[in-house]
Every structure is written in C-alpha cells, then in structure tokens.
Amino acid sequence: xxxxxxVTNGMEEDYLYxxxxxxxxxxxxxxxxxxxxxxxRYPGEDLLMRPLCLSDYDRGFIQxxxxxxxxxxxxxxxxxxxxxxxxxxxxxxxxxxxxxTSSGQVIGAGSLVVEQKFIHHCSARGRxxxxxxxxxxxxxxxxxxxxxVLTLLSKKVGCYKTSLECNDSMxxxxxxxxxxxxxxxxxxxxxxxx
Amino acid sequence: xxxxxxVTNGMEEDYLYxxxxxxxxxxxxxxxxxxxxxxxRYPGEDLLMRPLCLSDYDRGFIQxxxxxxxxxxxxxxxxxxxxxxxxxxxxxxxxxxxxxTSSGQVIGAGSLVVEQKFIHHCSARGRxxxxxxxxxxxxxxxxxxxxxVLTLLSKKVGCYKTSLECNDSMxxxxxxxxxxxxxxxxxxxxxxxx
Numbered sequence: 001x002x003x004x005x006x007v008t009n010g011m012e013e014d015y016l017y018x019x020x021x022x023x024x025x026x027x028x029x030x031x032x033x034x035x036x037x038x039x040x041r042y043p044g045e046d047l048l049m050r051p052l053c054l055s056d057y058d059r060g061f062i063q064x065x066x067x068x069x070x071x072x073x074x075x076x077x078x079x080x081x082x083x084x085x086x087x088x089x090x091x092x093x094x095x096x097x098x099x100x101t102s103s104g105q106v107i108g109a110g111s112l113v114v115e116q117k118f119i120h121h122c123s124a125r126g127r128x129x130x131x132x133x134x135x136x137x138x139x140x141x142x143x144x145x146x147x148x149v150l151t152l153l154s155k156k157v158g159c160y161k162t163s164l165e166c167n168d169s170m171x172x173x174x175x176x177x178x179x180x181x182x183x184x185x186x187x188x189x190x191x192x193x194x
Numbered sequence: 195x196x197x198x199x200x201v202t203n204g205m206e207e208d209y210l211y212x213x214x215x216x217x218x219x220x221x222x223x224x225x226x227x228x229x230x231x232x233x234x235r236y237p238g239e240d241l242l243m244r245p246l247c248l249s250d251y252d253r254g255f256i257q258x259x260x261x262x263x264x265x266x267x268x269x270x271x272x273x274x275x276x277x278x279x280x281x282x283x284x285x286x287x288x289x290x291x292x293x294x295t296s297s298g299q300v301i302g303a304g305s306l307v308v309e310q311k312f313i314h315h316c317s318a319r320g321r322x323x324x325x326x327x328x329x330x331x332x333x334x335x336x337x338x339x340x341x342x343v344l345t346l347l348s349k350k351v352g353c354y355k356t357s358l359e360c361n362d363s364m365x366x367x368x369x370x371x372x373x374x375x376x377x378x379x380x381x382x383x384x385x386x387x388x
Contacts, residue, residue: 065313072315082316089283093310113309116287119259119324120388121266122276130313155386163383165357171380179382186365187381188373189357192349194314 014054016087017094022051022149025156030148031178034141040149044140046102049149052095052109054083059099059106068132070194091116091124094153098133098142107134110146112153112162126154126162147177208248210281211288216245216343219350224342225372228335234343238334240296243343246289246303248277253293253300262326264388285310285318288347292327292336301328304340306347306356320348320356341371 027039040049052061057079065071086093091114098108111129116122128150133142147164154162165187166174221233234243246255251273259265280287285308292302304325308318322344327336341358348356359381360368 062312069313071313074312074316078316079312082310082312085284086310089286089310090279092283092286115307115321115323116276116280116283117324118256118268118273118276119263119265122268122272127309129309130311151384160387161383161385163359163381166380166382168378168380171382174382178384180384181380181382184362185381185383186360186362186375187357187379188360188365188368188375189355189379190345190372190374191355193354 015051016053016083017051019051021094021153021156022049022096025149025152027149027152029152031151032141032144032148032176034145038141038145040145043098043108043142043145046100047107047142048099048101049145050097050099052083052097054080056097056106059104061097061106061109064106064109064132064134065130067135068130091157094150094157096146096150096153098137098146100137105134107137108132108142108146110150112150114154114157114159120160123160124158126151126157126159128154128162128164144173144177147174151177209245210247210277211245213245215288215347215350216243216290219343219346221343221346223346225345226335226338226342226370228339232335232339234339237292237302237336237339240294241301241336242293242295243339244291244293246277246291248274250291250300253298255291255300255303258300258303258326258328259324261329262324285351288344288351290340290344290347292331292340294331299328301331302326302336302340304344306344308348308351308353314354317354318352320345320351320353322348322356322358338367338371341368345371 038044043049057076062074094112096110097106100107110131113127113129114124116124131143131146151162232238237243251270256268288306290304291300294301305323307321307323310318325337325340345356
C-alpha cells in the first residue's frame with residue numbers, strides 16, 4: 001500500500017503509515033460507547049483522524065505533545081529525521097492524529113507502537129503511548145476515541161496483546177476500553193535523564 | 195558499523211545488531227554485584243555473550259524461548275523472516291544471547307527493544323523483554339547479567355528511560371538492577387489471543 005497519497009486540495013502528503021489501514025478499520029468492534037456517536041471516520045465537526053504526516057510539524061504537533069510532557073525545542077529537521085527513522089521501520093509506528101480542518105492544527109494524537117516477537121509464533125505486541133488532546137478540545141470523547149482506534153489497529157495488524165501504562169487516576173478510563181490490570185503483574189522503570 | 199563480521203573459524207555470521215555496540219559497553223557501570231565476577235566479555239567458562247545471529251535457529255534459540263512462554267512451531271523460514279524484519283528496523287531490536295561454545299547451543303537470551311519518540315527532544319525509551327536462561331544453567335548469574343547488560347545498552351544507545359514488566363516474585367530481583375516500581379503507575383493489558 002502506498003503511504004504517499006494525493007489529497008483533495010492537490011497537495012501530496014507523506015503519511016507515517018498507510019491511511020488505508022486506518023480507513024479499513026471496522027469500528028463496529030469498538031469497545032467504548034460514544035454519545036454523540038463518533039468514530040475514526042467522523043471524530044466530530046471539522047475534525048479529521050489520520051496518520052501523522054511529515055508536514056504536521058507546521059500544524060502544531062510538537063506544541064501539542066508539550067501539553068503531555070517535556071518535549072524541548074525540536075527543530076523541523078529533527079522532527080523530519082525522527083519521522084523518517086520511524087517510517088523506515090515497517091509495521092512499527094502507527095502515530096495517529098486528529099486535525100481541526102478549520103484551523104489546520106493538530107489537536108489530538110496517540111501512538112501505537114508494535115514490537116515484533118519470536119514468541120507466540122513470531123507474533124507482535126502493541127503498546128499504546130503518548131495520548132494527548134489539546135486542552136481546548138477536552139470533553140469531546142477524543143482521548144477515548146484515540147485509544148479505542150489504536151487498540152483496534154493493534155488487533156488488525158496482528159498483535160496478540162496490547163498494553164499501556166497509566167497513573168492511578170486513569171485506570172477506570174482505560175478499563176472501559178478493555179484494558180485490565182493483570183493480577184500480580186508489575187511495571188518497573190529506571191530513568192537515565194529527564 | 196558492519197553487522198556482518200567474519201568470525202575466527204572462517205564462517206560469516208549475520209548479527210541482528212553490531213557486536214561492536216556490545217563489546218564497547220563499559221561494564222564498570224553495571225548495577226549488580228557478581229560473585230564470582232562475570233561480565234558481557236566473560237559470562238563464564240565456555241560461555242559467549244553476543245547479538246542474536248541468523249544461524250541461531252540451528253542453535254536451539256526457539257527451543258530456549260519455549261522455556262519462557264508459548265512459542266509454537268516456528269519454521270526456519272519464519273524465524274529468518276522475523277529476524278530480517280527486526281534487522282531492517284535500525285536501532286530497535288537488540289536481542290542478545292549467551293552461547294555455550296562447548297555445545298554450540300544458545301542457553302540464554304534477552305531482548306532490548308527501543309522505541310523512538312518525539313517527546314523528550316526526540317529521545318527513545320527502552321524495554322527489557324523475554325529474559326530466559328536454560329534450566330540447566332540457572333544459578334550462574336546469567337539472568338542478572340543479561341538484564342544488566344541490556345539496561346546498560348539502552349542507556350548507551352540514548353534511551354531516557356528503560357522499563358520492564360514482571361510478576362510479584364521478580365520485583366526484588368529487578369530492584370537490585372536499578373528498576374523501581376513508580377508510585378501510582380499502573381500496567382494495563384488486553385489480550386486478543388493466546
């Protein structure tokens with residue numbers, strides 16, 4: 001599948017992964033309920049869900065991430081280098097964004113990262129990471145939609161399981177999306193720098 | 195750095211990642227204490243620590259993994275395809291094994307998987323996965339050595355943090371290697387198949 005497509009306004013977009021994978025997702029299998037009903041095909045008025053694009057640096061993607069955690073000054077060149085590194089790893093990075101087409105700004109983002117395994121018959125496992133929605137777009141079910149879509153994507157691309165880490169206050173949120181705290185399982189970490 | 199090198203017996207080996215990265219590791223910064231002293235350069239008599247090789251299918255690598263979890267029947271072709279997929283993702287898969295050179299069998303293995311990020315100034319995070327030591331080689335500090343080496347590797351290749359998941363009985367083991375259960379952080383998972 002091609003990951004460079006011509007969009008309706010005649011501009012070519014360089015997508016991190018093929019939009020076809022996202023478009024072909026069957027949202028009948030989504031795990032949450034949405035009131036009003038939204039989906040990856042219609043996240044809301046003027047909103048568009050799609051793979052991260054190389055041009056999203058100019059649509060405020062880095063500024064959006066800074067609402068989540070420390071990002072620092074990332075130049076356009078650094079962004080493009082990292083984008084190309086990710087894209088060169090096939091079937092690995094499925095960073096998905098929501099654009100407000102009225103402002104041309106990226107207002108939501110989330111990552112599915114897929115790890116290839118030898119165990120489970122050379123299977124793969126997914127991880128949902130770095131979910132963020134612009135402060136001004138909260139309460140529109142967009143965080144839930146991003147996690148739901150990334151989880152469905154992980155299943156579609158063959159993951160035998162998908163996991164995430166979250167703080168205590170988010171456990172209930174992720175529970176409604178099918179995530180379970182497995183008895184006796186611990187998450188441990190060590191940090192080398194901020 | 196080349197990842198295909200000529201070994202002393204004249205055979206060419208195809209490594210998953212460059213052995214130079216492993217060899218250049220400064221083990222003075224290891225986190226555990228070893229009695230007797232071992233390291234990545236000398237894991238024990240007749241033992242060799244090195245990156246996973248394409249030829250390790252014939253050295254019992256898959257059988258070793260089956261001591262860890264479900265693997266299933268993986269053919270040589272499936273192994274090679276997955277190996278090549280992993281290798282095509284640069285700076286991502288650092289699967290490291292211990293070979294008993296007297297038997298030519300792989301008797302220990304562990305994975306460092308590196309995820310590229312945009313956050314933390316386009317940094318990366320590491321994950322230690324799938325640590326296994328052959329039953330007959332337990333009590334030789336090899337599991338500890340594998341985790342220690344993979345953690346040092348993660349720091350060397352630029353990860354700002356490295357994490358793992360483990361069950362309750364292993365928390366103390368990983369604590370001595372610098373891993374911490376962070377207050378209020380939860381690991382959640384959903385499984386799609388066995």
